[in-house]
Amino acid sequence: MRLLFLTVACSGLLFMSACANDNNNAIDDGNDTLNNLHPDEELSNQDHTSDNEKDYRLGYVRFKKEQLDQNAEDDRMITVDRKKMADIITRTILRNKGFDEVATLVTSDTVLIAYDKADDREAQQAADIAKQTAVAVMPSFYKVYVSDNKILINDIHSLHNSSVANPDYKNTIESIITEMKKSPQGIDQNKKMPSDGENE
Known part of the structure; x- marks a missing residue:
């Protein structure tokens, strides 16, 4: 009986901590939206996307000025395939x-x-x-x-x-x-x- 109680208690704690993390993530989502849409991260995530999926995806990039390294941007070359x-x-x-x-x-x-x-x-x-x-x-x-x-x-x-x-x-x-x-x-x-x- 005691073992059953400990198992249920541990499961409950794990469940509540998971829900708390989900709530914290939901609160932070508004602040991290730009980080989640950072073009460099998006490009690395697209490596896992099939070519067919890439053909139908929209092109979207969003930056805040402070996210860019201005010195690097001055040296950045625009390339054409x-x-x-x-x-x-x-x-x-x-x-x-x-x-x-x-x-x-x-x-x-x-x-x-x-x-x-x-x-x-x-x-x-x-x-x-x-x-x-x-x-x-x-x-x-x-x-x-x-x-x-x-x-x-x-x-x-x-x-x-x-x-x-x-x-x-x-x-x-x-x-x-x-x-x-x-x-x-x-x-x-x-x-x-x-x-x-x-x-x-």
Whole structure:
């Protein structure tokens, strides 16, 4: 009987202490909300999320100024996943009628798009679709060049393993841009005139 009483008493104490912790957590939740939503912690927690779940999650970040190390923020670089951006641009262009093949190369400040279009797709209209797709996806400081010259698809492909840290590829990029400028560059939405590849 005494053993039963001790077991029930210990269980009761454990239960009450658990409830007290839950109440304390409920009280603290209002104060710790920002900590629970700290982007660095969220990013590390996402490692356990499947790719399919990540595709459907919303992007959300919230900071208070005092949470940021201002010195580190001054040195923080904004990065772009160039391969993902090239993939998004290429797939989006191919969703439009009149495009048979598209190659996209994204560097640190330039997007090069070469495509094979159907004969019934007007050159200026195709250039406009290709350019505006890239402009919609990329940060505004990127320069976008497009071309319906099918030969340039292979030229772009030749750079697919290059690195932006390797200066040797710059001459090839400049050569491709020179060739691309011979093709229509799409309508500049700001001026409603044919563009030279520069985003303004």
